[in-house]
Amino acid sequence: MTQTAWQDVLQQQFGFAQLRTGQQPVVEALLAGKSAAAIFPTGSGKSLCYQLPALMLPHLTLVISPLLALMQDQVQFLRSKGINAATIDSSQSRDETQDVMNGVRSGTVKILMVSVERLKNERFRQFINQIPISLLVVDEAHCISEWGHNFRPDYLKLPDYCREFQVPQVLLLTATATTAVINDMQRHFAIAPENVVCTGFYRPNLRLLAQPTPLAQRADKCTTWLNYLARKSAEKQQDFAAIVYVTLQATAEDVAATLNSRLPFAVEAYHAGLDAPTREAIQQRFMQGQTPVIVATIAFGMGVDKSNIRQVIHYDLPKSIENYSQEIGRAGRDGNASDCIMLGDSSGLTVLENFVYGDTPEASCIRLVLDTIKAQQSGGQWEVLMTPLSAASNIRLLPLKTLLVNLEMRGVLTSLYSYFAEYKYRLTVSESELLAHFQPEQQQFLQAILSSSDKGRVWYSLNTEALFKTVGSDDIQVRTRALTALEFCQERGWLQLESKQMTDVYRVNEQALNAAELADELYQHFLHKQQSEIGRIHAMLDLFRQPKCLSRQLAAYFAQPLAQNCGHCSVCRGQFVAWNDAPATVLCPPDLPALCQQLDQQVTATFGCAASDELLTRYFCGIHVPWLSKVKARSLGSMGRLEQVPYAQVKQWVSGSRR
Known part of the structure; x- marks a missing residue:
């Protein structure tokens, strides 16, 4: 691809005479068939690095974006330039989503934006597997690093999705990545060092x-x-x-x-x-x-x-x-x-640290998850609904996902697929009209779906087990074929299809699961991550101190050193203010034992076990976890009463009050 070719598109479609610093090597790498990463400051034009090549690549550019508003803004901008871009997201009606899918199939939609969670959707994966993709773009790509900020476990699945969808190239975009995080990003997507472009983080204005x-x-x-x-x-x-x-x-x-x-x-x-x-x-x-x-x-x-x-x-x-x-x-x-x-100032330190402590599961909660896997797995497979498991184990959803990802990385679990446990459909034509659209063999299979489904007044619920018996096979392909048939009927407007209860299916390595030290190793991993996050907060304080x-x-x-001082920050202007780090003296509340007993009684009545010191500490520090929501802890009156007191000090008080 010649430079003249992309310069013409840049001028005609975007109205720019030239690219900014850093954009050109990224664009040229992508047009040469290579994967790349762009680490540019916020507002430095990362998006153009994929928007321009997307118009010149033969197939779809699929963009993974973390925020609906961000996707919508990007689509609006692209459409203002006459570029057909779209999203598939939860705010759309069935007809709107169908129009987008039709545009992607026909090739008229060149850029499609979705959230990373969309890729877990069984129906979406069936659709996107049929679409040739030239480029996968990962925005906020630092989320793939567990040791970066804003780690999102679902991002770790993106390399697998690349292989599943046979995507030949990837572009990673972020504004904030340390050297360690950049190395992590490179490793996950096998990006050559020469195709990682950093433009520096200093903005003189x-x-x-x-x-x-x-x-x-x-x-x-x-x-x-x-x-x-x-x-x-x-x-x-x-x-x-x-x-x-x-x-x-x-x-x-x-x-x-x-x-x-x-x-x-x-x-x-x-x-x-x-x-x-x-x-x-x-x-x-x-x-x-x-x-x-x-x-x-x-x-x-x-x-x-x-x-x-x-x-x-x-x-x-x-x-x-x-x-x-x-x-x-x-x-x-x-x-x-x-x-x-x-x-x-440093008076806000305790609240920030408390957010971190709330994401560290208790050791007993980790063991409960492992015991649940052992009890529920069947034939080497385990199916899980994340929200009920979060509620039962007292682990927030994000750290619970992180825990399962860690089990995958240790070879205990292998992610097989995700599916919706419940599919409901409502016919917009009569059964006879619906069947009349198909040839005899297809009619027979569709009739099997209809007759085996559980029927309400208006809605049918797909009953996979009954369908297996009707067709005389329990092959997973029967279910896949049924969903494909229902999707096809929805596209034609002959029925309305809804899906609920995302279920993740894993293969279980029972030998690894039964390892005696597994629970403790996982707990130590979370403690290490906790210290890393606390260290990140203190590194931020040191910046200003x-x-x-x-x-x-x-x-x-960010490993992008400046040769000299900026000359215009508060330090360079001679306006440095020393931080007052003297902690305020806080006395242990004299009624703490009674308050502990109050929550203890609620937890015992609901879960059949006493509240742990950790749970009580989180209650007084105002840290929300599933069990506190279940027992309506806020109504007890002391939730967050000690949120300005360091977590370790509150825990020490709690432990002492229960002796």
Whole structure:
């Protein structure tokens, strides 16, 4: 592929005369048939690295994206350039999804975006297996590394999906990856080192300012900074936008309310506790300039491509250097000077650490999962519904998925396939009309599906066991053929098909499962990961505590060193403020033994066993786990009562109070 060819497409489709730094080697590697990785700062044009080649490759480009809003924004942009892109996602109607699938089949849709979870969907995999794919794009590719931030276990399955779908090339995209994480990404997808392109993390238009501020004074500081921004923007006759990041949902609501009462422009709260339509409406008002300031948890920001964000204020500490880098990367995307202000101080450390502790399963919970596999496996296979197992084992869904992935990596489990345990369909024509569309052999099989299904007033439920008996075979291909037939009928509009209860099927290595040390090894792995995450938080604190150039420290963390200081961060400007790390003295509540007994009684009544010290500690620290939800722990009145006290100290108090 000649450079002239892609330059013509770049000019005609996207209106750009040339590519940015780093984009050209990635584009040329893909057009030469190689896989590549692009590690560029937020807002540096990673998306164009796949959008341009997608128009020149012969088949579909399949994009794995972590967020619905991000996918929708990308599709809207591509369509504005006359490029036929689409998503398949949970917000669509059956007809909308069918239209997209028809477009992919016909080749008119060149770029399809889906979540990684979509690839576990049995029906989607049956569909995409029939489609030739030129390129798989993995956005936020750092999620594949268990030792990076925002690890997502489902990302570890992507190399297997590449082989299953016979995808010849992969492009990995991320803005935040350390050397270790980049090596992990390379290893999983066999990307040659020369095709990993890093453009550096320094953005000279961002002024990094650390102003550690006591909690009681932060709203005043926010007000001052936002008023300053509004005044400067008015002088230049420019619109402005700002994001204020907080840790907790309740803080987002409180700070937004306070700022709204003080500022002459709209401020709104955004967090995961709001329903999807509300979040979407708030984001749209922000993007359109009706709401210039958003107070948000980290639920907000991915895919927000707004050029005039002049301030990003961290009201609380970010979770890590990687998170901080991503969040400040939303500022100044137009290249103009923008301020990134850190107001959080070490008083927020305990809350951040508590999030980490909540993702470490107890040793007894890990053993319970292993015992469940032993009891439920049959003929060397185990089928599992994740949500019920999470509730029974008292392990949150994400760490539970991580646990099962670790069992796969140790050879204890082998993922075979996933399927929906329940398929329901409703005919839109009569049975006789439906059967009349088919030849005799097909009619016979479809009649077997209909007659073996469980019938309600309107809906049929596919009964696989009854179907096996009707056709005289229990081959898994019978089930696959039945689903293909129902999918075909849905495409023609002859029935409406719904699926529920995603079930994962594994092959079990019983010898490895019965290894005496397995549970302890897994628990030690989680403890190691816990320490790694705690270390990540403290590395972030050290970044701000040191009287060194912030931009230079940030670049060095991502192994992209700067030759000299930036000259405009708070340290370079001579405005370094020493952090006050003296911990507040907190006394053990005198009524702690009675409060422990109160939760203990609820847990014993519900689960038939006493609450562990770990469970009680999580209760007092406000860390949500499935058993606390089951016993309605919040209604007991002390959930989160000690959330500002270090976890280890609360655990020591709990242990002492039960002696």
